Amino acid sequence: AQSVTQPDIHITVSEGASLELRCNYSYGATPYLFWYVQSPGQGLQLLLKYFSGDTLVQGIKGFEAEFKRSQSSFNLRKPSVHWSDAAEYFCAVGPFGNEKLTFGTGTRLTIIP
Amino acid sequence: NAGVTQTPKFQVLKTGQSMTLQCAQDMNHNSMYWYRQDPGMGLRLIYYSASEGTTDKGEVPNGYNVSRLNKREFSLRLESAAPSQTSVYFCASSEALKAWGNNQPQHFGDGTRLSIL
Numbered sequence: 175a176q177s178v179t180q181p182d183i184h185i186t187v188s189e190g191a192s193l194e195l196r197c198n199y200s201y202g203a204t205p206y207l208f209w210y211v212q213s214p215g216q217g218l219q220l221l222l223k224y225f226s227g228d229t230l231v232q233g234i235k236g237f238e239a240e241f242k243r244s245q246s247s248f249n250l251r252k253p254s255v256h257w258s259d260a261a262e263y264f265c266a267v268g269p270f271g272n273e274k275l276t277f278g279t280g281t282r283l284t285i286i287p
Numbered sequence: 288n289a290g291v292t293q294t295p296k297f298q299v300l301k302t303g304q305s306m307t308l309q310c311a312q313d314m315n316h317n318s319m320y321w322y323r324q325d326p327g328m329g330l331r332l333i334y335y336s337a338s339e340g341t342t343d344k345g346e347v348p349n350g351y352n353v354s355r356l357n358k359r360e361f362s363l364r365l366e367s368a369a370p371s372q373t374s375v376y377f378c379a380s381s382e383a384l385k386a387w388g389n390n391q392p393q394h395f396g397d398g399t400r401l402s403i404l
Contacts, residue, residue, distance in 0.1 A: 183327075208392060217291070217377055217395030218330075264329060273318050273337070273381055274345070275393065277329040 176201040178267050180278035187255050188286050195250040195281050197239075197265030206268040207248040208275065209239055213261045221263075224248065235259070260285045289313055291396035293378050299402045300368045308363040308399050310378030318381045319361035320393060321345075321353060323374040330377065336361055368403045375400050 177200040187193050199205055206225055210218040222233025229241040239250045248265060265278040294309045312319065317338050322330040322345075332345030334353040342353050350372060352364045361380075365372055379393040 178329075210395075215397070217397045218379075218393075219395070220392045223392055273391065273393075274332060274335060277322075277331075279327055279329040 176205070176267050176269055176276045178265050178276055178278035180263075180265055180281050182281045183279070184282045184284065186284045186286060189257055190254050193250075193252045193255045193259070193283070195263050195265075195283070197248045197250065197278060198246050199248060199265070199267045200246065201267055201269065203269070207239075207241060208266040208268070209233065209237070209248075209250050210264045210266065210277075211235075211261045212264065212280075218264060221250070255283075255285055257285045257287075259283060291378055291380055291394055293376075293396035293399050295399060296397065297400045299404065300365075301404055302369060304368050304403075306365045306368060306401070308365075308376055308378075308401070309360070310362065310396060311360045312378075312380040312394070313359065314380060314382075314394065315358070316380035316382050316394070317358070318391075318393075319355065320379040320381075321351075321361070321363045322377045322379065323347065323372075324377060324398070325374050333363065333376075370403050373401060373403045 179198045208223045209221040212218045222231050224231045224241050262280045262282045264280045266275040268275045291312045319336045321333040331347045335343045336355040339358045354362045376399045378396045381393045382391040
């Protein structure tokens, strides 16, 4: 069965600093990977997705993620965070050819001035 | 363009009451989903509908029923609400797979916050 682990429950970063959110997945074949962001009181918004090809994926709001098959990871990065990036971030994995997603438990990001 | 619309946004029920959560999407998507979100547990799939007239159980279907009324609408029903069903419920939709392996991203509503006393 597929699974997703987000090891960091809560991360605090200074505004302007770089950010890396970790995501590890478990799946026996080619995974389909997604990062979503959830602002307070809102639904989830897609940041980026990886299906195949270039392992460095660019998303919206200046985010990027790198797929590393050898490490079963799909970490989310941003060079310089803004106060508006404070939110909860979810990594999700879907099996090949199937729309059912498994979500991680989320990482809450706090930005300090 | 409203995307995915959920009603109501908030609801308080007493144990044993019934309730239907409504979801509608205007993106002409084939697939629709119901999730629940609980602290520290992420989102868990309750039910899934790949197309009008079809539904499939997800990870946590017990205590829930669903109806895919038409292509736009997918409702979630709690027949006899229990405190363990206190949660935030999200509806999502996605396009059908356009090609083998080309998973489509899901689009989410803003959620229904449900409290059961």
